[in-house]
Amino acid sequence: MSNFSVLGTDPAVSAQKSAEESQGYVLSPEDQAWLDDVYAKLTVKMKAEAERIGTMIPYTTRDGKYHDLDVPGGLYYWTNGFWPGMLWQMYHATGDETYRTAAEGVEERMKETLTGFEGLDHDIGFIFLPMSVANWRETGNADARRRGLHAANLLAGRFNPAGNYIRAWNNAPWTGDEVSGWMIIDCIMNIPLLYWAAKECNDPRFRHIAVAHAKTAQKYVVRSDGSCNHILIFDSQTGEFITNPGGQGYGQGSSWSRGQSWAVYGFTLSYLHTGDENFLATAKQCAHYCISNLAVSGWVPLVDYRAPAEPVKYDSTAGMITAAGLLELARHVGEYEKPLYTKAALNILRACEKKFCNWDPEQDSIVNGGTYFYHDPDGTNTEVPIIYGDYYFIEAILKLKDKELFIW
Ligand code: GLY
DSSP: OOHHHHHTOOHHHHHHHHHHHTOOOOOOHHHHHHHHHHHHHHHHHHHHHHHHHTTOOOOOBSSSSBOTTOSTTGGGOTTTTHHHHHHHHHHHHHOOHHHHHHHHHHHHHHGGGGGOGGGOOTTHHHHHIIIIIHHHHHHOOHHHHHHHHHHHHHHHTTEETTTTEEOOOSBOTTTOOBOTTEEEGGGGGTTHHHHHHHHHHTOTHHHHHHHHHHHHHHHHTBOTTSOBOSEEEEOTTTOOEEEOOOOSSSSTTOOBHHHHHHHHHHHHHHHHHHOOHHHHHHHHHHHHHHHHHHHTTTTOOBSBTTSOSSSOOBOHHHHHHHHHHHHHHHTTSOTTTHHHHHHHHHHHHHHHHHHHBOOOTTSSOSBOOBOSOSOOTTSTTSSBOOHHHHHHHHHHHHHHTTOOOOOO
8 A cells, every 4th residue: 555545645646636627728719719720620631631641650741741751760760659649639539430540550560669679769658658558548459558568668678777767869869879878858758658557557666767767857957947958968877967968959058949848748747647746846847938938939939948049940849749738737737827828828829820730631741840950950850840740739739629538
């Protein structure tokens, strides 16, 4: 029996309960009309896209068309769970079998990656939560559950107990050097796979690892003003903190907006799964930092909140993730706090939809304006459609419509 149950007030259970009790968001008539219009367009576009591309595994479009596995590492690429995730979300919302058939087909293609150890890293959470765990939650498919649990074991196996962090990549993306001492903020969105496995197997080891990692991220990633580092380097032998180099943002000490968005959503989820109020406080701190920065850029995120004023570079994906995270956060705060997060999320979604959305059902992808990293030598990864922008956009819209499949 846990200490929490002795007291009869398990904070994780209360957090889960309050999430269930407060699904409803209060929207202005204008926001509601916008939402209903966007949902109608989304169902048309996604149906056409699912019928057209089916079990393809997409990343971006350069000509209005997705191309299968058009990414480094092919089947192992970290974004490959987002298309099946979009399909499971739409299946949950509409019950249309087109989505389920396509999602199952993608998973069939992807399942061999679980035995291809070298190709996988901490992003196994981003792959298997929206694909296999979503499948299990929606259909009860026992093979999908096993795949999710296998993925959770691989993620747990990356934990470094000397430094209390989950190792991010196998090799540095820029140099190819082996990087056993690196952790990155993004992983805060991978650890919900461990929270899920802990509950699923009734085995707290997975949760212990997730909590230890989240606390290390809290200590070294989040600065006192709510801005975040992207990469932290530890001595993997002793666990000692060494440095925080620049990552996908402008440079060392800057504030990469997608990293900020992972922090908002990820710390909210660590609160949801543990009931630890410190995680909620960190989520709010990061949220307030994002909201202040977005309020001065017309609610469209720059790639980095601490970069020179010129050139202006946007990243809509940071907006979509921040919006989905704020909507989740709104579910876990008191009545008088909810409007702050709900309204900020709607401001972001509406501004980005106006500036970036392509609703033509004949063309693939929805949200343009996604940027993979700040220093992009040839511009091919700057302000383009990126699959996770679409995933989090759909998730945010379905949260607002109370039609979301909760997967994290
Ligand atoms: N997780 C990698 C990225 O956000 O670019």
